[in-house]
Amino acid sequence: MSREKQPADGKVPGWQAEIYQELRLLAVVLAVVILLFHFFAQLIVVVGDSMYPTLHNGDLMIAWRFQYTPEAGDIVVVHKETPTIQQTIVKRVIATGGQTVELDYEENAVYVDGVRLEEDYINLEETDPMLPVGDVTSIDVPEDCLFVMGDNRNHSTDSRFTYDLGLVEEGYVVGEAVCVFFPFQHLQWLDS
Numbered sequence: 001m002s003r004e005k006q007p008a009d010g011k012v013p014g015w016q017a018e019i020y021q022e023l024r025l026l027a028v029v030l031a032v033v034i035l036l037f038h039f040f041a042q043l044i045v046v047v048g049d050s051m052y053p054t055l056h057n058g059d060l061m062i063a064w065r066f067q068y069t070p071e072a073g074d075i076v077v078v079h080k081e082t083p084t085i086q087q088t089i090v091k092r093v094i095a096t097g098g099q100t101v102e103l104d105y106e107e108n109a110v111y112v113d114g115v116r117l118e119e120d121y122i123n124l125e126e127t128d129p130m131l132p133v134g135d136v137t138s139i140d141v142p143e144d145c146l147f148v149m150g151d152n153r154n155h156s157t158d159s160r161f162t163y164d165l166g167l168v169e170e171g172y173v174v175g176e177a178v179c180v181f182f183p184f185q186h187l188q189w190l191d192s
Contacts (some may be wrong), residue, residue, distance in 0.1 A: 042063045046061065093148055
């Protein structure tokens, strides 16, 4: 067995030291990324078209988990399994605990505490952006619960369907969607 001889001064040759430094840096970066995504954030793939045009099927985004409290207008990631929903879903918070939601399908309007929401984010490509669906037209949201809807109202199972998703308890919220980073043509920060 032949062993490479160490230089007389005991130092590691330059290329070996450089590789060692690169591997140390890679290990530190990898550890930071693992800790970040274990405790603070989560990668989520959007499934379906319920949040179109804001989000697209297959978008890869980051959800912030650490010390997050949902607010109206936020895009949230929810993990609440129901008979028809078996995966993590993405919806927009319309109202939080203590608020009243009213849906006016004739006017295509959503009211929270009597004030009509300005919803420039919904899908307006269809003739009627909000067909009468579900079994809710008015509801008082209990404390620690959320009323959520998709931006693509005619293609979204959301809090309008009490027999399926219904109101979402805050404990089911994984985090707030903060940005889409893939595919690159959909790259965006998600504002509430």
